[in-house]
Amino acid sequence: MLYIAYLDEFGHIGPYVSKRDPSHNTHPVFGLAGVVLPYGEVRHFATYFFKLKNDLLSFEIQNSGQHPARWEKKGSSLYTIKNIQKYPELKRSTFRLLNKIKNLGGFVIYVGLQKKTTPEKHDPKKLYHAVLREVIKRLDQECVQQSAQLLIVLDQQEDRVMRPAIVQNAACEMFGQSQRKALIEPPIQAESHLYQTIQCADWICGVVGRLSHYECEKDTVPEYEVVERYFKNRIDLLAKRSGIKKIDFLSI
Numbered sequence: 001m002l003y004i005a006y007l008d009e010f011g012h013i014g015p016y017v018s019k020r021d022p023s024h025n026t027h028p029v030f031g032l033a034g035v036v037l038p039y040g041e042v043r044h045f046a047t048y049f050f051k052l053k054n055d056l057l058s059f060e061i062q063n064s065g066q067h068p069a070r071w072e073k074k075g076s077s078l079y080t081i082k083n084i085q086k087y088p089e090l091k092r093s094t095f096r097l098l099n100k101i102k103n104l105g106g107f108v109i110y111v112g113l114q115k116k117t118t119p120e121k122h123d124p125k126k127l128y129h130a131v132l133r134e135v136i137k138r139l140d141q142e143c144v145q146q147s148a149q150l151l152i153v154l155d156q157q158e159d160r161v162m163r164p165a166i167v168q169n170a171a172c173e174m175f176g177q178s179q180r181k182a183l184i185e186p187p188i189q190a191e192s193h194l195y196q197t198i199q200c201a202d203w204i205c206g207v208v209g210r211l212s213h214y215e216c217e218k219d220t221v222p223e224y225e226v227v228e229r230y231f232k233n234r235i236d237l238l239a240k241r242s243g244i245k246k247i248d249f250l251s252i
Contacts, residue, residue, distance in 0.1 A: 003036050078090070109139060
């Protein structure tokens with residue numbers, strides 16, 4: 001069996017102090033999340049997601065002036081508290097999407113690190129690579145347990161310096177001391193607007209981003225309770241080897 005993991009970012013890669021801090025108040029967590037599918041089901045799933053996206057967001061797509069295959073809706077914009085409360089079809093479509101992943105033999109993964117460093121010590125590149133190493137480790141462990149192989153597709157980084165560094169670090173995970181033997185190639189980076197599967201990963205990130213924020217700071221974002229109420233159990237039932245680590249990423 002070959003699994004293909006489609007991953008995107010959730011949370012925020014910059015430093016965080018608190019919601020009340022004037023500068024560093026965006027999100028206490030940074031992570032990667034997405035969908036993992038058996039390779040033989042990828043085309044079927046991409047077609048399913050494309051149709052679901054078109055049915056759910058037909059008005060926006062028609063008014064965009066773009067071909068639906070190139071048009072994307074970011075998960076952070078889709079899964080707002082207002083949208084979740086106002087549009088029952090958003091919840092129903094999400095439930096159907098998660099059920100489809102399960103029925104095709106896939107699963108969800110999310111791995112995040114709660115940011116503990118001070119702004120002065122914060123290093124976004126080290127944080128990204130710490131999360132990437134952790135998600136590669138967990139996916140590799142799952143695939144080794146299943147006697148399966150693994151290919152990872154990441155949403156492409158806009159930072160041109162980061163792009164080759166991601167591949168280099170992943171190659172070290174494959175061929176260095178860690179020897180991630182299920183991973184058949186370093187992660188491939190793809191532009192999300194061209195891949196329905198990456199867009200699906202971004203939708204999952206939209207949910208997981210708010211769930212992780214609520215997990216870490218319930219008192220500061222009480223409005224996110226509605227996200228936990230509707231989606232947490234369904235995500236966790238489908239997720240494997242997932243969670244938020246509350247340690248300093250510099251110690252990993």
